Amino acid sequence: MAPTFADVLLAREAIAPHLKPTALYPYKALSNATGAEVRVKHENHLPTGAFKVRGGVNFMAHFPAEKRRTGVITASTGNHGQSVAFAARLFSVRAVVVMPNGANPAKVEVIQDYGAEIRFVGRDFDDCRQYSEVTAQREGMDYLSSGDEPLLIAGVGTHTVEIVEAWPEVDVIIVPVGGGSGAAGACLAAKAMNPRIQVIGVQAEGAPAAYRSWKEGRRVEAPIVTFAEGLATRAPFDLPQSILRRDLDDFVLVSDAALRSAMRLLIEKTRNLAEGAGAAALAAARSMGDRLKDKRVALILSGGNVTGPALKELMNERTP
Numbered sequence: 001m002a003p004t005f006a007d008v009l010l011a012r013e014a015i016a017p018h019l020k021p022t023a024l025y026p027y028k029a030l031s032n033a034t035g036a037e038v039r040v041k042h043e044n045h046l047p048t049g050a051f052k053v054r055g056g057v058n059f060m061a062h063f064p065a066e067k068r069r070t071g072v073i074t075a076s077t078g079n080h081g082q083s084v085a086f087a088a089r090l091f092s093v094r095a096v097v098v099m100p101n102g103a104n105p106a107k108v109e110v111i112q113d114y115g116a117e118i119r120f121v122g123r124d125f126d127d128c129r130q131y132s133e134v135t136a137q138r139e140g141m142d143y144l145s146s147g148d149e150p151l152l153i154a155g156v157g158t159h160t161v162e163i164v165e166a167w168p169e170v171d172v173i174i175v176p177v178g179g180g181s182g183a184a185g186a187c188l189a190a191k192a193m194n195p196r197i198q199v200i201g202v203q204a205e206g207a208p209a210a211y212r213s214w215k216e217g218r219r220v221e222a223p224i225v226t227f228a229e230g231l232a233t234r235a236p237f238d239l240p241q242s243i244l245r246r247d248l249d250d251f252v253l254v255s256d257a258a259l260r261s262a263m264r265l266l267i268e269k270t271r272n273l274a275e276g277a278g279a280a281a282l283a284a285a286r287s288m289g290d291r292l293k294d295k296r297v298a299l300i301l302s303g304g305n306v307t308g309p310a311l312k313e314l315m316n317e318r319t320p
Contacts, residue, residue, distance in 0.1 A: 002242060005192035007154035008185065012161060014061040015054055018090060021162045022046060024298065029269035034285040036172075036292040040270060041163055044278055044304030048082040048110065050230075051156055051182055051302045052146075056083030058155030059144065060091040068093045073136050074144040075099075075128035077229040078107030079277075079303050080179075084144065085114035096141065098128040104229060106307045124224055126234040147179035147237025157185025163298045164193045171295040176280035176302045177201040177210050177251070178231045180240030186300070187247035198249040202284035204231040204276070205253045214244050214251050226256055228276025230303055258283040263314055266301070273304040273311070 023042045030038040043051035063072070071094025074084050081097035088095035095116040099108065100123055111118055121131045129145075136143035146152065159182075163170060173190055175183045183201040190197040203211045206226030213220045213236040224232045244251075262279035266272050274282075281299035285292055306314075 001150060002239060003150040003154040003157075003188060005188050007150065008157040008161060008189050011054070011058040011151070011154040012158045015057045015155060015158060018057050019046060019054060022159065024163055024166045025270070027270050030265070030282065030299075033265065034292055034297065035290065036285065036295050036297040038285065038297050038299060039167060041159060041298055041300045042272065043159060043300060043302050044272060044274060048079065048086050049303055049305045050079035050082065050278075051159055051300065052079045052083035053086055054158050055149075055152030055155035055181060056080070056087035057090065059149065059151040060087035060093055062151055063091060063093055067142060070140050071095055071142070072144045073098065073132050073139070073141045074146060075125060075132045076146060077125050077232065078104045078305060079230055080146040081111045081116070082107055082114070085111045085116035088116060089114050098132045100124050100128055104305065104307060107305055124234060125232060145237065147181050148239040150239070153181045153185045153188070153240065153243070155185070156182050157189045159300060160186040160189035161193070164190065164197070167296070167298065168194070169296050170197060170298050172198045172200060172292060172297045173300065174200045174202060174281040174284050174297065175300045176231060176277045177203045178233050178277060179237045180210050180244055181237075182300065182302060183248060184240040184243040187243055191247050199247065200284065201244065201248055201251040202280045203251070203253055204228050204259065204280070205255050207232040208253055209233055210236045210241070211251050211253055213241055214248065217245065226276070228256070228259055228280070230275060230277025231280060252284050252287065254280060254283040254287055258287060260314055260317060262286065267315070272301065273306050274301050275303050275306050278303040
């Protein structure tokens with residue numbers, strides 16, 4: 001069943017004892033770079049460094065006590081896995097996180113530090129998702145979908161409640177899309193609180209499955225050729241897609257070069273780390289030209305989990 005705005009408000013109550021609201025800061029340099037009045041929603045300031053922990057805490061707060069020992073299994077490229085591991089520790093739930101071989105080592109380490117078991121499977125998220133679904137039945141665990149779980153969507157939608165309460169005049173909210181839970185949650189909250197607010201999704205050109213599915217109104221799979229693991233899904237999730245088709249105002253694609261350039265700009269002008277997905281909203285705003293001129297735009301910086309070697313490589317590149 002699809003979540004509603006009422007579920008988002010209930011999620012806010014559930015996560016309030018564990019997570020503080022994140023900052024929404026204006027940056028003149030980013031406004032100059034986009035032609036809009038820009039404020040950044042700093043989801044990178046959450047305990048796991050990414051927005052998904054909101055959904056993880058909401059899910060675990062509702063997880064039945066009698067199932068905590070058998071626990072949950074889930075697939076993740078990193079940020080969702082961190083959120084599940086963090087929340088599972090809070091509520092004493094066993095958690096198994098299935099990650100692709102070669103996953104971001106910084107995210108792997110954090111998941112292990114939170115006490116979750118990690119299993120490495122396949123080459124990308126969708127390989128891990130297939131393994132998790134089968135293994136849940138075989139080993140008697142609950143399978144936790146990173147996209148098709150209403151409690152996760154309701155939980156992450158709380159970031160948009162905070163945006164609109166802090167900045168009622170906001171015209172546009174730009175949100176990164178991987179599986180689509182964050183954008184779906186943004187749509188639920190924004191359209192309920194003020195239907196005039198536009199919600200725009202952004203995905204990497206090299207992983208356009210969610211974008212193409214939304215554009216064509218049907219399930220479309222696409223190959224993954226991007227460094228931004230938070231935007232990289234080979235196949236869409238049905239529940240977020242149903243919400244996005246109803247409520248999302250627009251959807252754009254950005255290149256890896258644009259993502260890297262936005263990452264550098266965020267470091268230089270805001271002194272904040274952003275991973276590829278975290279910089280996607282800024283990359284989209286910079287690509288939209290006069291469409292955002294003089295509008296009040298909130299950019300969701302969804303995560304800041306960048307490894308040291310990747311950061312060094314990024315800063316050594318020539319800025320486009």
